[in-house]
Amino acid sequence: MNSLFVLFAAVIPGAAAERWPLRAILARAVASPVRGGQLARGGFCYYRADMQSLTNKRILVGVTGSIAAYKAAELIRGLRDAGAEVRVAMTRGASEFITPMTLQALSGHPVHQKLLDTQAEAGMSHIELSRWADCVLVAPASADFIARLAQGRADDLLSAVCLARDVPLALAPAMNRQMWADAATEKNVRTLQQRGVLMFGPAAGEQACGEVGPGRMEEPAELMRRVAEVFETGLLAGKTVLITAGPTREAVDPVRYIGNRSSGKMGYALCAAAVEAGARVILVSGPSTLATPERVERIDVESAEQMLAAVLEHMDGVDIFIGAAAVADYRPRQSERHKIKKDQAHLTLELERTPDILATVKSRRPRVFCVGFAAETANLDAHARRKLEDKGIDMVAANWVGPAAPDTGGGFDSDTNALRLYWADGELDLPVASKDRLARQLVASIAQRYERRPPGRRQHHNIVELRGGTPRKT
Ligand SMILES: Cc1cc2nc3c(=O)[nH]c(=O)nc-3n(C[C@H](O)[C@H](O)[C@H](O)COP(=O)(O)O)c2cc1C
Numbered sequence: 228m229n230s231l232f233v234l235f236a237a238v239i240p241g242a243a244a245e246r247w248p249l250r251a252i253l254a255r256a257v258a259s260p261v262r263g264g265q266l267a268r269g270g271f272c273y274y275r276a277d278m279q280s281l282t283n284k285r286i287l288v289g290v291t292g293s294i295a296a297y298k299a300a301e302l303i304r305g306l307r308d309a310g311a312e313v314r315v316a317m318t319r320g321a322s323e324f325i326t327p328m329t330l331q332a333l334s335g336h337p338v339h340q341k342l343l344d345t346q347a348e349a350g351m352s353h354i355e356l357s358r359w360a361d362c363v364l365v366a367p368a369s370a371d372f373i374a375r376l377a378q379g380r381a382d383d384l385l386s387a388v389c390l391a392r393d394v395p396l397a398l399a400p401a402m403n404r405q406m407w408a409d410a411a412t413e414k415n416v417r418t419l420q421q422r423g424v425l426m427f428g429p430a431a432g433e434q435a436c437g438e439v440g441p442g443r444m445e446e447p448a449e450l451m452r453r454v455a456e457v458f459e460t461g462l463l464a465g466k467t468v469l470i471t472a473g474p475t476r477e478a479v480d481p482v483r484y485i486g487n488r489s490s491g492k493m494g495y496a497l498c499a500a501a502v503e504a505g506a507r508v509i510l511v512s513g514p515s516t517l518a519t520p521e522r523v524e525r526i527d528v529e530s531a532e533q534m535l536a537a538v539l540e541h542m543d544g545v546d547i548f549i550g551a552a553a554v555a556d557y558r559p560r561q562s563e564r565h566k567i568k569k570d571q572a573h574l575t576l577e578l579e580r581t582p583d584i585l586a587t588v589k590s591r592r593p594r595v596f597c598v599g600f601a602a603e604t605a606n607l608d609a610h611a612r613r614k615l616e617d618k619g620i621d622m623v624a625a626n627w628v629g630p631a632a633p634d635t636g637g638g639f640d641s642d643t644n645a646l647r648l649y650w651a652d653g654e655l656d657l658p659v660a661s662k663d664r665l666a667r668q669l670v671a672s673i674a675q676r677y678e679r680r681p682p683g684r685r686q687h688h689n690i691v692e693l694r695g696g697t698p699r700k701t
Contacts, residue, residue, distance in 0.1 A: 278451065279521040280458040280503045282310035283663050287356055289365035289385045290330065291372040292320020294435040295401035295444035299325065302366055302447035303333045309451060315339065316356060316385045318372065342384040353387035361664060362394055362457055366427075367401030367444045370412050376424070377415035395457050397425040399450055404440030427453045458667075462674035464505030466546040470498050471538060471584065473513030475531045477558030479576065480567045484529075489553035491515035493600075493644060496666035497551055498523045504670050509545070511537045513552055531555050531581035538584060542592055547677060549598045550585045551624075557581060586618045593619075596677045601625040611649045622676055623649045624669055648672055 286306050290299045299315075306313050315330045316339040327338040344352050357363070365372065365385065372386070376398075381387035389396055398419070406412060407429060420426060428445035445453070472494020476484035491512060499520040501508045510525045511534055519525045526541065528534045531554045538548070557578035567574070585599045597620040601611045604627070611625035624646045645659040646669065657668050 278309040278455055280455045281306060281451065282499070282521070284311045284454075284458060285359055285361045285661075286311045286313050286454060287360035287363045287388065288313055288315050288334070289363060289368075289388070290315060290317040290321040290325065291365060291367060291369040291385070292318055292324060293367035293369045293401040293444070294324065295367040296321050296324035298444055298447055299366055300329055300333055302364075302450055303330060305447050305451050306454070307334070309455075314356065314359065316388060318369075318383055318385055320369065320371075339384055342382070342387055344384075353381075353384055353391055356384075357388045357392040357394075360388075360392065360394055362454060363389060363392055363396045364399065364427075364450065364454055365389070365397070366399035366447075366450055368398035370400075370402045370406045370409075373398065373400060373412065373415050373419065377418045395425060396423075397427050397454065397457065399427045399444050400429045400442070401444035402429070402442045403434060403436055404438055404442040407442040408440075425453075425457070458503050460504045460667075460671070460674075462504040462671060463501055463547070463677075466506045466677075467509070467544050468501045468506040468547045468549065469509045469511065469538065469541060469545045470494055470501065470549045471511045471513075471534060471552035471554070472498070473515040473517075474553050475513045475534055475555045475581075476529045477531065477555045477581065478529075478562040479559050480563035480565065482566050485555055485558065485578075486514075487553045487555065489513070491517050491552075492642065492662050493666065494549075494551035495520060496662045497549055497670065499663070500666040500670040501549075503667070504674060506547075509541050511541070511552075513554075531558065531584065535582045535584045535587060538588060539591070542588065542595070545592070545595055547596045547598070547673060548585075548588050548592075549673070550588075551600050552584075553600075553602065554584055555581050583618070585620055589619050596621050596673070596680060598622045598624060598673055602628040604628060607647065608649075611647070615649055615651070621650060621680065622673065625649065650676055 288299060288303055288306070290296050303313050303315065313334045314336050315327075315334045317327060317330065319340070322340065327340060331338050339352055339356060342353060375382075375386050376389055379390060381390045400407065400416070402412075416426060427450055428443070429441055430443045430445050430449075431439075431441040432443050433439050434442060473491030474487045474489040476486045478484050494510070494512070495515070495517045498508050498510050502520060502522045508520075508523045510519065510523050512525055512527055513534065514527075514529060526537045528537050534552060534554060542548075558581050560577040560579045585597060588595060589597045597618075599614055599618060599620050599622075601607075601614050601623050603610050603625060607625050607627060611623045614620070615623045625648075626644055626646050642661055643659055644662050644665055646657040646665055648655045648657065648669070655672060657665055660668075
């Protein structure tokens with residue numbers, strides 16, 4: 228299907244080619260399955276095109292007692308090189324094969340070893356670690372550890388973390404081929420897979436014991452590629468998402484403006500999450516010092532007026548609009564041409580309303596799925612529901628800000644947040660988490676609501692589909 232589509236898009240420019248740019252498809256085809264984008268860095272190989280989704284991800288690497296434990300060192304270094312934050316938990320067996328000191332130096336953090344650890348904050352490092360991680364990767368995973376997990380045991384730190392987590396868990400088995408082929412291991416692996424645990428490998432080949440067969444741990448570069456894939460959900464594949472982020476600045480005079488405390492972190496995290504979900508992402512950003520996430524097209528603006536103009540200019544082909552920017556509600560009625568001098572005891576600024584970007588987008592493009600943000604200091608439910616109805620939008624992501632949000636540092640410019648999502652006939656709480664994690668959860672909810680939107684709200688792009696090899700316009 229993909230190769231047919233590529234050929235077709237090559238000869239028919241226009242809507243289809245615009246939504247699935249040929250260059251992007253070819254770049255992916257070259258970079259992904261055959262791993263053509265291999266790079267060497269400091270003697271360590273990884274694949275640039277596949278690794279972007281590891282940036283800022285929190286990976287807990289578990290290490291167990293296998294001869295392959297030395298490869299965990301290369302894995303940890305590679306994950307950090309790719310931009311991930313790494314913590315390590317190792318079993319007592321693992322520390323017979325590689326020292327915690329080595330893994331501490333490579334991860335940049337103390338290695339977690341003890342379940343009953345009085346040093347851990349609140350004495351519960353298994354819960355703290357499992358809440359911290361975006362993904363747990365146990366590499367190498369010994370036969371014994373796999374058996375313990377299959378039984379649901381929690382008698383050491385790493386197995387307790389695995390049991391307490393609510394994020395993806397992947398195992399990279401490493402053992403003698405006979406141990407791997409044993410019916411007990413086979414059954415344990417099947418049990419874990421049925422519970423959603425991912426198995427990365429094992430690979431086949433020469434083993435440390437001198438035998439040849441399946442049971443070797445996958446190479447670190449391959450494990451990294453597989454972890455990166457965990458975050459590439461494909462939930463918005465083929466969709467175009469336009470996101471606004473950051474504050475706006477409304478000029479008072481040439482040197483002063485009315486602004487707000489927004490940093491843009493949530494909107495930028497949403498951009499990265501939407502890219503991971505397979506979308507083409509356009510970011511219209513107010514002033515922000517944040518780096519543009521990979522593969523995002525960014526347009527910089529200052530004022531609410533400019534933001535609206537940039538949004539409308541880029542709306543063609545957009546399926547989902549997310550208004551995450553903290554747009555000023557009011558601006559000075561008049562921006563002075565020259566700097567205002569301090570020669571008056573009192574100064575009154577007359578303010579006027581700025582344009583309502585969300586409402587304008589929804590009224591001009593009713594079929595675009597629109598998501599708004601609401602930052603409130605009181606009556607969160609009532610304000611969020613009113614916003615949903617007044618603007619006729621599809622979803623509101625609301626959060627407490629200021630003194631009402633002590634758990635999340637006031638909401639603005641903090642790395643954590645908590646959201647409550649509202650749509651016409653439902654709502655969902657996303658509890659306190661990093662903005663990166665929240666963004667992924669929000670994107671997943673948006674993708675789900677987008678798929679279930681009423682037929683009257685469906686977009687009718689002039690997309691060319693291939694059915695049974697015949698081009699068809701929808
Ligand atoms: C030299 C040596 C190498 C070992 N290599 C492996 C191995 O590759 N895979 C495995 O499953 N067990 C291996 N074992 C056995 C495990 O270390 C043993 O089952 C241990 O209890 C695992 O504990 P853990 O999973 O808590 O780390 C090896 C043992 C020794 C002495």
